[in-house]
Amino acid sequence: xxxxxxxxxxxxxxxxxxxxxxxxxxxxxxxxxxxxxxxxxxxxxxxxxxxxxxxxxxxxxxxxxxxxxxxxxxxxxxxxxxxxxxxx
Numbered sequence: 001x002x003x004x005x006x007x008x009x010x011x012x013x014x015x016x017x018x019x020x021x022x023x024x025x026x027x028x029x030x031x032x033x034x035x036x037x038x039x040x041x042x043x044x045x046x047x048x049x050x051x052x053x054x055x056x057x058x059x060x061x062x063x064x065x066x067x068x069x070x071x072x073x074x075x076x077x078x079x080x081x082x083x084x085x086x087x088x
Contacts, residue, residue, distance in 0.1 A: 036064065
């Protein structure tokens, strides 16, 4: 994925986040998914989420590869109803 992003002059915006301009003809998601799938070896649990603005300027997002996964932080907080913020 890093090579694919680098070849498209992406800008890193933090861990696992990058900004890239991507030109497409008709359907952003279909073309992006096909491009990534052709050039990147994906594992079954890999996922890529794209955030974009539509013609009206509304910010939208969608998974082009994979789906939402459980966050690594899930399950580390205090049980619901407890006041502790630092229950690690």
